[in-house]
Amino acid sequence: MKASFIRRFLKTSALVLVAAALSSCATKKFGTNYSTSFDPPAKPVTNPSAVKLKLSTGAQRVYVMQGNEVLLATPCSVGTASTPTPHGTFPITSKVATRRRVSSPGAGYPMTYWMSFYSPAYGMHWGWVKPYPCTHGCVRLPIKSAQKIFNMVKVGTPIHIAASHPEDATIGKTLPVLDDSTLADPPMSYMLSAQVFEDAQKGKIYNY
Template structure:
C-alpha cells in the first residue's frame, strides 16, 4: 500500500479501502490460522551481501532473493490490486525500518477502546498510532516491502506485503543499496516459483486492536533461522 510517510495518499478512495488492506476481519477455523502461523520458507545467508538482488514477479506474486543466480529466499507475497498496482521497473532499497508505522491510517484508542480509523477521522480526545508495517524496506517513495496478511490475489495499495515469518528473513538479507527488479514475470517463475503457499489470509480472523496499538505485531513471527 502506498501510504507510509508524511507525504501520503488521502481522499475518499483511500479511506474506503485502506483500513481493510492490511488486516482482515472475517472469521475462520483456528486450524487455518494455526497453519498460517506455522508457514515458513527456508533461507540462506549470502556469501557476498553486495551481490544480493531481489526479483519480484507481479503475475505470480512471488519474490526471489538471489545471489549470483542462486536463490537465498523464495517467498509468496501480496502485490498491488488493480487500480493501485505495484510499480514495475528497477529500483534500489533506500530505507529500512523494523518498527515502521503509517502516518495517515491506523488505530485510535482511549482507555480499553481501540478503533480502526484514518488519522483525519480520529475521535476528539483519543490518542492515535499508525498501522504497524514491520520490517519496512522502501524501494520507491511511499512503496515498500513490509509484513502484512498475505492473500492469494493482489490486494495491496501498491506495497509488497510479506508473511510475518518471512519478513524478518528478507529484512536481514537485503540492505540499503540492494537492487529490486519488479516485472510482470521473472525467469524464476517456472523453475523456483512452484512452491507451497501459506493459507489465504483473506478468510482468517484479524488480530485485536491492542496488537496493533502496542508493539505486539512487530514481534508476531517465528525467530528468523537460516540454513
C-alpha cells in the same frame, strides 16, 4: 450363482471405494495455508554486494538472489490493477523494523520489517497475504519471510519488479498458496502495542 456374483461385486466395489477414499485423504489438502505459519528456507548470504531481489507481480512471488542463485523464495501480495505495484528496478531506500502506518485510515497499524523502494510510499513489509492482488501498491510478506528478507538485504540492494521472472516456472511453482482472508484481525489494542514488534522478532504475529 447370481447371489454369489452380487456378493463378489459388492465386496469389490467396497474395496475400490475404500481405496479411493484413502487415496483422496492422502492427497487432499485440508484447511488453509496461512502466511503466519509459512517459514521459507533461506541460504546464507556470503556476498552482500551480489544480493538482489526479484518480484513477480503476476505470480506474486519474491526471490532473494545472490548472483543467479535463489537464496529465499516466498509468496507475497501485490497491488491491485487500480493501485499497482510499480514495475522497474529500484534500490531499497530504507529499512525500519518497527515502522507504523502514518496516514489515515489505519494510522498506527504496524508495517513490520519495512523496506521501501521507488518512493517513501512504496515498500515491502509484513502483512496479511492473499492469493490475489489486494494492496495499494506495497508488497505484503509473511511474517517469517519479511524478517528473513529484512536481515538479508541492505539499503541500496536492487529490486527488479516485473510481471514475471524465470524463477516463477521453477522454484516459484513449488511454493504454497497462502490465504489469510479468513484470519481474524488481531485487536487494535495489540496492533498498536509494543508487543506486536516483540512478537515479530520471534517470527510470529499475535496468537497465530
